[in-house]
Amino acid sequence: MAQPYSFKAFSDQPFFREVNSWLVDHAALQRGWRVVDVACGSGLVTELVLERVRGARDALVVALDVSGAALADVKERFAGTGGALLELVQARAEEMSLSVRQAMDAVVFCNGIHYIADKRRLLREVRQTLRPGGTFAFNTSFFEGAHLPETLTFYRRWMLRALRTLKTRYGLTPDRTKVTARQQLTPAEYRAALEAEGFTVLVEEVVTATLDEQGWVDISRFADFVEGALPAVPLAQASEVLCDAVRETLADLGLAGVPRNWLSVVATRA
Numbered sequence: 001m002a003q004p005y006s007f008k009a010f011s012d013q014p015f016f017r018e019v020n021s022w023l024v025d026h027a028a029l030q031r032g033w034r035v036v037d038v039a040c041g042s043g044l045v046t047e048l049v050l051e052r053v054r055g056a057r058d059a060l061v062v063a064l065d066v067s068g069a070a071l072a073d074v075k076e077r078f079a080g081t082g083g084a085l086l087e088l089v090q091a092r093a094e095e096m097s098l099s100v101r102q103a104m105d106a107v108v109f110c111n112g113i114h115y116i117a118d119k120r121r122l123l124r125e126v127r128q129t130l131r132p133g134g135t136f137a138f139n140t141s142f143f144e145g146a147h148l149p150e151t152l153t154f155y156r157r158w159m160l161r162a163l164r165t166l167k168t169r170y171g172l173t174p175d176r177t178k179v180t181a182r183q184q185l186t187p188a189e190y191r192a193a194l195e196a197e198g199f200t201v202l203v204e205e206v207v208t209a210t211l212d213e214q215g216w217v218d219i220s221r222f223a224d225f226v227e228g229a230l231p232a233v234p235l236a237q238a239s240e241v242l243c244d245a246v247r248e249t250l251a252d253l254g255l256a257g258v259p260r261n262w263l264s265v266v267a268t269r270a
Contacts, residue, residue: 003069005223005235008042013218015209017044019139020110023264024048026203027137032056033105036129038093039112040065043074046086049108050078054085062100064089094118096125103131114142114184115224123197130269136199139264144186145206146261154249154258159229162245166233169241175232187263194267203266212257216246 010016024045029035029052037046040063053059063074063086071088078086091099093109093116107126116122126136140146147155166172185193191201211219219225220242223235230238250258 003073005221005226005239006042006069006073007222007224008073010215010218010222011042011044013211013215015211015215017048019207019209019262019264020045021048022207023110023137023139023266024052024108026205026264027106027108027135027266029053029106029135032058034058034060034062034102035106035108036062036064036096036100036104038064038096038107038109039115040074041070041111043077045108045110046074047077050085059085060087061085062087062089062104064091064093064096064099066090066092094122094125097128100129104129104134105131106135106137109136109138111140113138114140117183119183119185119190119193120197123193123199127197127199127269132269134269135266136194136269137264137266139207139262141209141260141262142184143190143261143263144184145263146184148208148259148261151258151260154253154255157252158242158246158249161249162230162241165241165245166230166237170237172233172237174230174238178231187265190263190265194265198270199267200270201265201267203264205264207262207264208259209262210257210259213247213250216250216258217243220246 031053033053035049035053037049040046046061046063049061065071068090071090089099107129187204194201221239226235226238229242
């Protein structure tokens, strides 16, 4: 069973499957490949990868996540179906080569590279984990260019409404000194980092996905997002006001959904 404030509800959104299916398709995974699914979360991407590599004797998917709760979700998702094809590993992405010791055909990292402070270190770990010619595929919706210009009014109104509601309903304000700064790179900066670490970029695409009201509500119930938006506010109160504020903001603006860009990249190791 998914933990409270987990990523599972958001990952079950149809658009989320579509944007990650796009990446996995362009990674051109083959039957029998050995693949690491980094930051596997609730296992949606693990499922997409398994669909493409199963059917040959040597196939293996390593679902890797730092969260034991996430790995428990994956174990439950594939109970009785993953078999010998699936291996669960609890580890940090920046240390994957310590746990994944055999050369892998591909590493897939969906919706998590923005959390990694030292991206060059991560790329060195990916390179060390891959066989020569192996594939690295990742996407992120937290990069310079994720917000379409026409959506900025939505984000501003949502956050302002959430802050007002938090203050009037609970007498609380966020502590901005507690914000964990995360460097958001441009597509060109990601390409430069990849090339500097010995990768060749094959695919670089910005994919647009539209989140409807339920999608925004679901992300407002995910602990990492909530803590970033309203730092140092108790999770229950912060999540509640974000959910209420996003519903009201969409209604005020007459919007059924709001588009967001996802940077999607496929590269190969030299």
